[in-house]
């Protein structure tokens with residue numbers, strides 16, 4: 307049986323992210339899982355994710371790197387601390403820094419493989435290297451610095467909570 311994706315184990319209050327939130331009907335709903343010591347996610351860009359005809363928009367690629375990187379940070383922290391993932395037991399990370407190198411045009415049409423490797427991990431911070439691969443060719447490489455989420459960013463912390471409620475999500 308396939309393991310549930312990291313993002314499917316996030317508690318509701320952090321599941322509205324445009325890149326990966328399972329409660330965001332308008333978002334990408336990226337799903338990341340372990341593959342040995344690395345992590346992997348698959349995403350098939352739609353025709354409307356175009357940069358120039360036939361190629362994927364770079365902002366979408368950055369979004370995939372971002373959400374796969376932060377999810378990898380959360381999962382790696384759980385693994386390192388020997389804590390099971392789940393809605394009551396959450397180590398939450400947000401993006402402090404997002405760097406992407408676009409090595410070659412990314413073809414639109416097939417699935418993209420997004421792979422993550424943890425470079426460094428401390429209690430408060432993870433650095434994750436991410437590759438975006440189309441048909442076996444690495445088209446973009448990124449690096450995400452993910453930091454444990456401040457309490458002030460939770461969904462119940464500000465105006466966002468009200469907006470989400472109004473939107474019915």
Ligand SMILES: CCCCCCCC/C=C\CCCCCCCC(=O)SCCNC(=O)CCNC(=O)[C@H](O)C(C)(C)COP(=O)(O)OP(=O)(O)OC[C@H]1O[C@@H](n2cnc3c(N)ncnc32)[C@H](O)[C@@H]1OP(=O)(O)O
Nearest residue numbers: 312320323380381391396397398399400401402403451453
């Ligand atoms: C597997 C199961 C999982 C289960 C459960 C998981 C739960 C899921 C939880 C959550 C999911 C959320 C959904 C995903 C989100 C998607 C990603 C986004 O779009 S997030 C939005 C964009 N990001 C922001 O809006 C942050 C805004 N910035 C901040 O709030 C702060 O600046 C923050 C928290 C990033 C840093 O806070 P400070 O400034 O108080 O922290 P200081 O102590 O200065 O830094 C901590 C460490 O980070 C480094 N650092 C900080 N900023 C850096 C930067 N820009 N570049 C490099 N390093 C940086 C520092 O050098 C320091 O490192 P040293 O500990 O000394 O090694």
